[in-house]
Amino acid sequence: MPSCQRPLTRFGGKMTQAYSKILVPLDGSEFGERALAPALALARRSQGELHLVSAVSSLPLLRPSDAEKGDTKGWFAEEGARVAAYLEQVRERIQEEDPDQVVRVHSRVGGPAPSILRRVEEVHADLVVMTTHGRSALGRAWLGSVADGVVRQANCPVLLLRPDEEEAPLNLARIMVSLDGSDASERALGQARLLAGAWGSEVDLVSVIPTPHSVAVPYLDASAEAEEVRQTLEADFREYLDRTATSLREAGVKVETQVVRAQDVPAGLLGALKRSEAGLLVMSTQGRGGVARLILGSVANRMIRSAPVPVLVVPPARKESLIEG
Structure with a gap:
């Protein structure tokens, strides 16, 4: 695997570092996954790591009769396993295309925005790439409701893509x-x-x-x-x-x-x-x-x-x- 040390770019005699750890929040939606291509382009150019994160945020809405039957037992474990399996599938897809790309996956129990922000701090991410909305194949889309919170509180830059934008390579010319x-x-x-x-x-x-x-x-x-x-x-x-x-x-x-x-x-x-x-x-x-x-x-x-x-x-x-x- 390539070194994940940041390549250095010279500016007027000074050396400037590119992104080494890029974090992509995913909620299982096709719209959410539109952040992957731009994030990958930046990670490859920087020889940086790609960190995929998702969250198991709360119990689904239940009728009182369901709760009395104990239907919530094991829900977090089941949902956590499903989220982890989804992230692993995404990681495998990326590495099938580019075996040298370092991809790490993280699933957490908790609110989506706090989960993303904690992972930003824990891995020392220097960029978050995410869409402003999501429609989840998992039935639990949350990107649209948390993008504002991530932008407001993140300690690093956030690259935001609208899901109605045409899916195209990141154009930084x-x-x-x-x-x-x-x-x-x-x-x-x-x-x-x-x-x-x-x-x-x-x-x-x-x-x-x-x-x-x-x-x-x-x-x-x-x-x-x-x-x-x-x-x-x-x-x-x-x-x-x-x-x-x-x-x-x-x-x-x-x-x-x-x-x-x-x-x-x-x-x-x-x-x-x-x-x-x-x-x-x-x-x-x-x-x-x-x-x-x-x-x-x-x-x-x-x-x-x-x-x-x-x-x-x-x-x-x-x-x-x-x-x-």
Whole structure:
């Protein structure tokens, strides 16, 4: 088997590591399994491990008469065995195609989101890849109800795919990064740098100025004074993006920048994606301070559900465990 040590990519004289442990939550659904192909592509490029996880979360709904008959006896053991057998089947399918790929399986008793988050911490995963919804062949689909919790609490980036997206190879030839000048959003830039180094991707840096109201002065109407504020803000953003692009270009990455005016940030990002050939949007789950105090966290949810491409959401910083129940 290949070494699972992370291959190193050089950025401007510094060495950056790719993903070594990628975790994929599965619920037995065809939609859930759509995360496997992108996860495998990333794992192979990184020579990393693939970790498949599922959960036995709760007893099924029973009539009082069923409970009195003791029909719940052994249910967790039976369900656990079924989940474990499903994960093993998936592992075997993957390794039939690629015997050198390291695949590990994990089944847990507990709530799906806490089970996923605990496994992220236990294996020190540096990426989660999952769909936003699932329809389970096991009859117990849960991905749709837990994706938000995983995104909100995970200590590592989460790559989210919508099940209604066409099933196609992960396209990282061009990556779009949403930036607002905050430290949180620039952590998203770090992930884009990592992928660009591993895949040779071109990068689009995008900042959005909401209109008709100024972000800095939200109560101004569409007057000449408001327009002057927007022009100043736009100039500040252009300068910021140019500085950011310079560091990427010095590392050999091809970069384009754009400052977009739109009704709101999601509309601006969706418009930019429509005009772009980007196959991935990278953004932070939160944004605060920096240029004009834009709040990326307020739009991440909309982008996850509306973007025509997969979305890689990045936590603003390594957080203490927030796992519940």
